[in-house]
Amino acid sequence: MAALRQRKGGKVKESRQESKEPGVAGDITQKMTSDTWTWWTVAWVAFRGLVGVLLGLLTCVYMATLHENNLWFSNIKEVEREISFRTECGLYYSYYKQMLQAPSVQRGLLELLSDNYTESKRTVNLLQRMNIYQEVLLSILYKVLSIQAYLEPVYFYIYTVFALQAVYVIALYITSWLLSGSWLGGVLAAFWYILNRVDTTRVEFTISLRENWSLPFFALQVAAISWYLRPQLKPMQQKVALWQVFLATLCFCLTWQFNQFIILIQALVVFSLDCLNFIPAKQATLLHVVQGSSLLVVWVMQFFNPMILGSLALSFILGALIIKPFQRLRGAGVLPARLGTLLLRCLLVLCFTCAINYVTKKALRLRSDEHIYKFVKAKFGFGSTRDFDANLYLCEEAFGSLPLDTFGRLAGTLVLHPYLCGLCVSLGMVASAALNNLCGCKGFRSQKVRKDGDAVHVRPDVAYNVVHAVFFGILALSTMRMKYLWTGHMCAFAAYSVCSSELWELYLKVIRCHRKSKVRRIQNVVPVVLLAFLCYKFYPKMVGEISELREFYDPDTVELMTWISSKTPKKAVFAGSMQLLAGIKLCTGRVLTNHPHYEDQALRERTRQVYQIYARRSPEDVHRGLRAAGADYAVLEDSICHERRHRRGCRLRDLLDAANGHIMDGPGGNDPDLVPAPYPRFCEEIKKDSAAYARLFIRVFQNKTFHVYKLTKGKKSSKNNRVSSIDA
Numbered sequence: 001m002a003a004l005r006q007r008k009g010g011k012v013k014e015s016r017q018e019s020k021e022p023g024v025a026g027d028i029t030q031k032m033t034s035d036t037w038t039w040w041t042v043a044w045v046a047f048r049g050l051v052g053v054l055l056g057l058l059t060c061v062y063m064a065t066l067h068e069n070n071l072w073f074s075n076i077k078e079v080e081r082e083i084s085f086r087t088e089c090g091l092y093y094s095y096y097k098q099m100l101q102a103p104s105v106q107r108g109l110l111e112l113l114s115d116n117y118t119e120s121k122r123t124v125n126l127l128q129r130m131n132i133y134q135e136v137l138l139s140i141l142y143k144v145l146s147i148q149a150y151l152e153p154v155y156f157y158i159y160t161v162f163a164l165q166a167v168y169v170i171a172l173y174i175t176s177w178l179l180s181g182s183w184l185g186g187v188l189a190a191f192w193y194i195l196n197r198v199d200t201t202r203v204e205f206t207i208s209l210r211e212n213w214s215l216p217f218f219a220l221q222v223a224a225i226s227w228y229l230r231p232q233l234k235p236m237q238q239k240v241a242l243w244q245v246f247l248a249t250l251c252f253c254l255t256w257q258f259n260q261f262i263i264l265i266q267a268l269v270v271f272s273l274d275c276l277n278f279i280p281a282k283q284a285t286l287l288h289v290v291q292g293s294s295l296l297v298v299w300v301m302q303f304f305n306p307m308i309l310g311s312l313a314l315s316f317i318l319g320a321l322i323i324k325p326f327q328r329l330r331g332a333g334v335l336p337a338r339l340g341t342l343l344l345r346c347l348l349v350l351c352f353t354c355a356i357n358y359v360t361k362k363a364l365r366l367r368s369d370e371h372i373y374k375f376v377k378a379k380f381g382f383g384s385t386r387d388f389d390a391n392l393y394l395c396e397e398a399f400g401s402l403p404l405d406t407f408g409r410l411a412g413t414l415v416l417h418p419y420l421c422g423l424c425v426s427l428g429m430v431a432s433a434a435l436n437n438l439c440g441c442k443g444f445r446s447q448k449v450r451k452d453g454d455a456v457h458v459r460p461d462v463a464y465n466v467v468h469a470v471f472f473g474i475l476a477l478s479t480m481r482m483k484y485l486w487t488g489h490m491c492a493f494a495a496y497s498v499c500s501s502e503l504w505e506l507y508l509k510v511i512r513c514h515r516k517s518k519v520r521r522i523q524n525v526v527p528v529v530l531l532a533f534l535c536y537k538f539y540p541k542m543v544g545e546i547s548e549l550r551e552f553y554d555p556d557t558v559e560l561m562t563w564i565s566s567k568t569p570k571k572a573v574f575a576g577s578m579q580l581l582a583g584i585k586l587c588t589g590r591v592l593t594n595h596p597h598y599e600d601q602a603l604r605e606r607t608r609q610v611y612q613i614y615a616r617r618s619p620e621d622v623h624r625g626l627r628a629a630g631a632d633y634a635v636l637e638d639s640i641c642h643e644r645r646h647r648r649g650c651r652l653r654d655l656l657d658a659a660n661g662h663i664m665d666g667p668g669g670n671d672p673d674l675v676p677a678p679y680p681r682f683c684e685e686i687k688k689d690s691a692a693y694a695r696l697f698i699r700v701f702q703n704k705t706f707h708v709y710k711l712t713k714g715k716k717s718s719k720n721n722r723v724s725s726i727d728a
Contacts, residue, residue: 048183052173055190056166062194064162065546067204072551079561080552081154082587088596089208091118091582093157094589095132099139100153108139117591119603120573120630128303130597131257134213161207164216168201169193171219172488176495178226179465184527185492185499191531192415192491195538199406200487211484214256219488221248222468225287229279229461242286249294254301257599260311262485263291265475267313269467271320271349275342277437278430278463285324292317307599310366312357319352338438367601375399379478388608388659389598395650398481406483413538414530415494422497425506426458426466433458462502469493499527556705560635561587563701563708568633575610575626576635584635593629608659614640615656616677619686623696626711634697636707641683653681 068074071084085093095112102108112126126132142148142156151159172193173186193200203212227233228241253259267288274284292314299308308314323345360366374390379399385391393399410416458466469489476486497503501523508514508522564574565588574584578596585592594607609625613634626634643651654664662677663670679685686693686709701708 048177048186051183052170052177052186052190053166055173055187056168056170059169059190059194060162060166062542062546063165063197063201063204064159067158067162067207069546069548070204070550072549076552077558079558079587080554083554083557083561083583084552085208085583085586086206087579088582089206090586091595091597092130092132092135092208092210094582094586095126095130096135096139096157097153097586098589099136100142105140105143109136112136117589118585118595119606120591120593122602125303127301128305129600131210131255131302133301134255135208158207161203161212164213165201165203168216168219168488171216171223172492175219175223175226175465175489176492176499178223178230179462179492179496180499181501182499182523182527184524184531185495187495188498188527188531189492189495191534192413192494193488194542195413195534196410196415196487196491199409199483200491201484210256210258214252214259215484215488217248217252217255218262218485221245221252222465222489224248225464226461228287229283229459229464231459231461238283242290245287246290246294249290250297253294253298257597259298260295260308260313263295264311264313264316265471266468267291267317267320269464269471271316272467273460273463275345276434278433278458279460281324283460285321288317288320292321306364306366307368310357310361310364310369312353315357315360316349316353318356319349322352323348335439342438368599370601371598371604386658388611388655389604391650391655391658395646395655398479400480402477402480402483406480410487410490414534415491418497419490419494422493422500422503423466423469425503426462426497427470429458430463430466433463462496465489465493465496495527498530499523556703557583559703560701560706560708564588564590567701573630573632574635575613575629575631575633577611577637577640578607580635580637591630593626593631608656611652611656612682614653614681614683615660616662616679616681617660618679619682619693619696622682623711631711633700634709634711636683636686636709638705638707641681 071081073081073084076084082090082093098111099105099108102111109127112132115124115126116122118124118126127136138157138160142153147156169190172189176185176189177183179185197204201212201215202209206212224241224244228238228245233241249263253263256262270279270284270287270291273279274281295308295311295314295317299305302308371387371389371393374385374387375393378385378387378390378394407416410419469486472482472486472489476483501519504519504522505514508519561583564572564584568588568590570589571591573591573593574581575593576584578594578598581592581594582596584590585595593610594603598604598607606629610629610631612622612625613636640652643653645651648654648664648666648668649658657664657677658671658674660677661674663674665681686697687707689699696712697709698712699707700710
């Protein structure tokens, strides 16, 4: 009887004890079914991964199409293409062009290591001063691949940058997929990134800007950290994830000069989670070591750039590692005692950070980044300043607070509402879990966000992304340029908020209609409905953007660059605004007095000296300053001399007047200690061709926008030598 099993219909089934054949067949069938399921799983995962790749490629093509349509890039002249690399973008691209024009890679590298063209009368190691390894690598690849017959150098450059946008979207796709457990979350994150491109990227019109190179690697790093912090990850998987974090962090730090400030904030995130026992002590230590190691490797690759050793990020990481043995929340004690211990540990890290940073900067005599601290101090109301460099940042819209209309645009694409909702709920759960940790409960490592008794469990990877969103959100609110670090991650986190079974389970528990089947249906139906709505609403708009055709048009700048290339010596030195000189370097290869890469004290002092052409100074003072900088020609721009873009007090001439102690022109108040300038404004007075100015400056070119003057040796010159046409 034991060998038989009675069925409901009265039939009997022979057991495997009576006949082995059916049992063997059953084993084979079961094995085949298991293999089929495994192959189906692999195929399904591959399909979802392919969707992420296709969405990345779609973004790449979309951005490239917009760039082409805005400039008609394929049909304009080479000089116009180069002029389209505005401000510092032109400076960075010029080194790619310089490497391609060099007779060999070795010769090109030597020219970068001992450059005499970027700053007159100075020899600069550009690989140390600037983050241009990407230009060097691309130029080498372009030569090695031997694709000159098929692809122009400029297209190889811009297509690479647009391809990095594909990497960016794929990284967001992976992050959202890891957090939510749903590939639809990744699709939603990619859609939101594309729809909010005005606030997530500016790659289409500032291609070679450093952030367009680095932010894709930053997104990859966040995805790798999210994977590394996932619970129940195998040791080998953790090692692979940690190496991915290191490589992504290294690439990020190597491609952007602001890396130290971003790494500092990220180190604060890891430190906070470690203090509150959200992540294991070993993982936090390894993440700090990876961050510090990446900075040190970049320090070596940039020929021991002292700014990296003197960065707050490296000082903070060292401080956090020094007090590591005392950092965990362990031992007995009531909540007030634990809070006191936590505050003491934070204070110790702060003290170690300040001490290490102070000693390092004193030992290295480092002053390259002091303008940033002056800017931060003035920005947050710790006293006003007349410092020219600090005010130059304060008056730039990109370094101001985040405009309110940003939230209107984000709300219009429906990304803001789920982001704020998910962030508030997740932040509340993190706060509750942190309180439990402070009260002495065990750290939380569960795979799901659930509520067991009074303890709220939060996954480490979710906790990291929540705190990451808060820290970088604060940074974006304070400084508009940094919003691109926040908005991309916002898309991934908002998608997690929509697709997370954990959050939907919590919502349904609140209204007492929780069922797992209902959670699964909602988790899949809501993102599909949202994606369908976004496609319906924004597809016509995207088609319209792609269909809109424009053309690059800047005849005055083209005329200026053509004249400089044909009518001035190749080693002539030009003085002017930082933005214009970057274009002159790219288009003509002439020597510059100053440029937009502002992370050098001596260069900042020279820039202030050159900018006196827009201040109220005597012609002798201006001439003396330009000559000291090695200038042969000075380019004056009417758009700066008669600037109306900024409000009073933020025009370049106002910043110079205040720094010189002179009363600003125009209606409005002035500080009581400012005095009237003894001389008229140089850029206005020089156009009158009076004897005092004509003796020192000869006008050799002018059009509606630019006036170029050649500096004399100070002797009286004849009016017959002054030329005001392009034939000079």
